[in-house]
Amino acid sequence: MKGLFLNHMDRKEEAHELVRKGLSNDVKGSHQGSYKGSHICWHVYGLLHRSDKNYGQALKCYTHALKIDKDSQLQLLSLKPNNQKYWIGLAISYHLQKNHETAENVLTTYEGTLKEKPTPLDFEHGEMLMYRNLIIEESGDIQRALENLESIKDKVCDKRSWKEKKAQFLLNLEKYQEAEQAYRELIDLNPDCYEYFEGLHKSQKINTRELNEEQQVEFLKTYKELATKYSRSNAIKRFPLQYTAGENFKKAVDEYLQSALRKGVPSLFVNVKKLYDDPEKATIIESLVEGYLESLKKYETFTYNGTEVDLKEPPTAYLWTLYFLAQHYDYKRDTIKALQLINEAIEHTPTMVELYMTKGRILKHGGDVCEAMKAMNEGRELDLQDRFINSKCTKYMLRNGQITEAEKTIGLFTRGDAPDPITDLIDMQCMWFELEEGECYLRQNKFGRSLKRFHQIEKHFADITDDQFDFHSYCLRKVTLRAYLSMLRLEDRLRSHPYYFRAAQNAIKIYLTLYDNPSVTAVSEDDSNFANMTEGEIKKAKSKAKKAAAKAQQEAESKKAQQEEQAKKKVSEKPRDEDPEGDKFVKTTDPLGEAFKFYQPLQELSPKRIETHLLGFEIYLRKKRYLLALRSLIQAHSINSNNSTLHQDIIRFEKAVASDTSINPIVAKVVAEQLSIIHSQNIPLPDFNNEFLGRNKGSIPHLLVAAESLLLIDPSYKQEAEDLLLKIIDNEEYAGTRTLPICINVYESIKKTFNSRAEQFRLKCKDWFPIATYFRETN
Known part of the structure; x- marks a missing residue:
């Protein structure tokens, strides 16, 4: 004690x-x-x-x-049989073990022990009955689940959930007429729920993906009737656009666009962006809105039929049309035209925040991050009370490498009594900021600070896992059982969340770098960091590093002075950070072990993502765990056999195994047998590379990997590799995959491996991406 x-x-x-x-x-x-x-x-x-x-x-x-x-x-049940939460806890335990029959019997037995009959307004009892119905549903007996649902109708307070389950069961049991009626009742409750409309289509046996012209007319007629009844529902106006084509689509989308532009709906482009998956629909939309713009300029109306115009559109219609078209051309990556349109819109109405945000987004997509940040900041200054644009501007500052300014900007919306903005953001588990700042430090090669942010994100997920313990007794006491079960299932797959995956991926890559280069701990003037540079590039890099170090020192001194001032004023007691630079992470003696800690949850919870297995391969190859490395390659191959990174990893693996004289003969035999799953041993590596290239024509990433792989197979293939790269520069067949991120990666790779072609490729990229700062001068 x-x-x-x-x-x-x-x-x-x-x-x-x-x-x-x-x-x-x-x-x-x-x-x-x-x-x-x-x-x-x-x-x-x-x-x-x-x-x-x-x-x-x-x-x-x-x-x-x-x-x-x-x-x-x-032994809770036998000792306290009247305690509700013990019965429910036992039932949930059986349910989680997929022992549905016993779980249902436990709840039925408990209900039989109740001396007082629950009232119809007893929410907790109704929730327990709905949970028992969920158990029956998950057992696979849908008919009995429907019968049970009908029997508890008067005892359930959550009527909407009850109706949703009934409609779902009727549909699953192919009782289409009753299901249609059930979904119409749900639409009456919420005419903006897309799931209800999907259910309605299925109950009407409408295959929305294969509608002929006649069916499209009927489809539109049905939705016109619904629009009359539910005139304020955007879903009813938007839904038909997805499932019609040709003239029917043109007529429907024309009406939809004009109405939204007239009203000034800021989210209009976002609402129709999904339609751009169909190139024909994208062309129709472009033609219509370009026509609106021309007509509005001349006649102040969306369409002009040659007669005198009686009804003119409001002046704002022209502004919203410019705004829509700017987003449209940005989506097509026609940056120059998009900028021209958004600048015209800003000139028309210079006080509208959304215009500056869109301009910033266009500049970012075009590759000018600095100007993008300035545009976003200009918009932020128009409305200093807007938390959203403040966060957006902070993100753009981090993308531009301005960490001090970003922290100051985000600090405007943190607690005033907090020691500093970062402490408050970490306390609030603000992971988007930690991710962006960690990646910003990574771009600056400040591995310690970067790892510190990624480990903080990992800690947030560990805390969320631990916090679930506090909810167990609460949920059992309050009988919020369906929500409780959802929470438990969420916790089981928690680390599959995109934030964790992104942080883990970055952390693993840093630890792999530290393993490969033990001397690299930060931005250094050591010549080993400039191994692949010319003398001029080394001089330039050193100068840049010195300036960065001087600036960092100045910022640190300024920050220290501010902290001392705050301490004097006793604004708040700031807990001392024992490792501000994250040295303990960088100086680890087992970087592969640290990388594996991040990798293991991905292996368990994100096995369907090819990146998971490619990261595992990198770890296992360095550990010389060849069977595990091969298993990672086979799993990646089963997800996407044409992945460019996978192709190069297969060649790297074969070369590593062949050159390792200490490999166990039994391991070598198993590797030779299993490798045939992803590469037939009868095909020489050069032919394997050509076959891969033939399967992936027109793709810049695949062409680059094929060229690099040739050098990996045999350095004497350098001329053949360079000939392949010329296709990226000269052949328009590859224009479809010519995006800014891909071209930056290609340029970096060419500089390292094919330096003689780098300048030629840079000049081409400068033409392809006219505002991208990355290609303005030799990096």
Whole structure:
């Protein structure tokens, strides 16, 4: 008990030592006093481990306690049969084990023990009944689930959920007439829910993907009737556009666009962007809106039929048409035209924040991050109360490498009593900022600071996992069982979240770099960092590094002065950061082990993403765990056999195995057998490379990898590799995959491997991306 007290006083080492002494005095429960000391000691030891979030050890301790005292309170149901949460907890346990029959029986038995009949307005009882219905549904017996749902109708308070389940069950049981009626009732409740309309189509046996012209007319007629009844529903106006084509689509989208432009709907382009997946529809929209712009300029109306115009559109219609077209051409990556249109819109109405945001987005897509940030900041200054544009501007500042300015900007919306903006953002688990700042540090080769941010994101996910423990008793007590089950299932796949994946991917790449280059800890003047540079480039890089170091020192001194001033004023006590540069992460003695910690959750929770297996390959190859590396390649191959990185990794793997004289003969034999799954051993590597290139014609990334792979196979193929690269420059066949990020990657690769072609490629990129700052001068 003293150990338990000390644990609450945060003297954890003493607490653990005392509890272990208690256990050693009575391990088997031989004490014959007024109580059995041993099971209590094990229970207390479990509490200590639980407070340390060491749940595996805590579970072992509780299990020991239960073995010693079989009549313990742990046998909850038999000792307290009237306690609702024990019954529900048992049912959920069986449900999670997919023992649906027993889970249902537990809840049915509990309901039979109730002495007082629940009232119709008893929300908790209604939730328990809906949870039991969910168990029946997941058992696969939909007919019985529907019958059960009908039997509990009057006892359920959440009527909308009840109706949604009924419609879903009727549809699954192919009772189409009843399902249609059920979905119409749901549409009446919420005419902006797309899922209800999807259900309505299925109940009407309408295959929306294969409508002929006659069916399209009927389809539009149905939605016109619905639009009359639900005149304010955007979904009803938007839905038909997705499933019609040709003249029917043109007529429907013309009406939709004119109405939205007339009203000034800022989200209009976002609403129709999905239609651009069909090139014909994109062309129709462009033709219509260009026509509107021309007509509005001359006649102040969307369409002019040659007669005198009675009804003129409001002046704002012209502004919103410019705004839409600017986004349209930005989507097509016609940056010059998009900028021309958005600048005209800003000249028309210079006080509209959305215009500056769109201009910033266009400039970013065009490759001028600095001007994009300036445009976004100009918009931010028009409305300093807008948190959204403040966050956007912060992100653009980080993309432009302006960390100090970004922290100052985001700090305008953090707590005033916080020690500093970063501390508050970390406390709030503001992961988008941590990701962006971590990637900004990574671009500056400040690996320690970058890893520090990525580890903070990993800690947030660990905290979210630990926090679920606090919800267990609450959810059982409040009987929010369906939401509780959703939370448990979310926790099971928590680290598949895009934020975690992105942070883990970056962290793994840094640790791999640290493993490959142990001397690299930050931006350094060591000549080893300039191995592939010419003398002039080395001089320039060193000069740049010196300036960056001087600027960083100046910023650090300025920041230190501000902190000292704040400390004097006693604004807040700032906890001291023992490792501001993240040195402990960079100086790890086991970078591959640290990388594996980030990789393991991806392996378990994101196995369908090819990047997961490609990262695993990089780790296992460096560890010379050839069978695991090959397994990663096979799994990646099953996801996308034409992936460009995978192709090069297969060649790297074969070369590594062939050159390793210490490889175990049994391992070598298994590798040779299994490798045939992804590469037939009868095909020489040059032919394997040509075959890969033939399967992926017209793709710049694949062409680049094929050229690099030739050098990897044999350096004597340099001329053939350079001939392949000329196709990127001269052949318009590759224009379809010519995006700015791809061309930047290609340029960086050419500089490292085919330096003689770098300038030629840069000049071409300068023509393709006229405002991109990256290609304005030799980097």
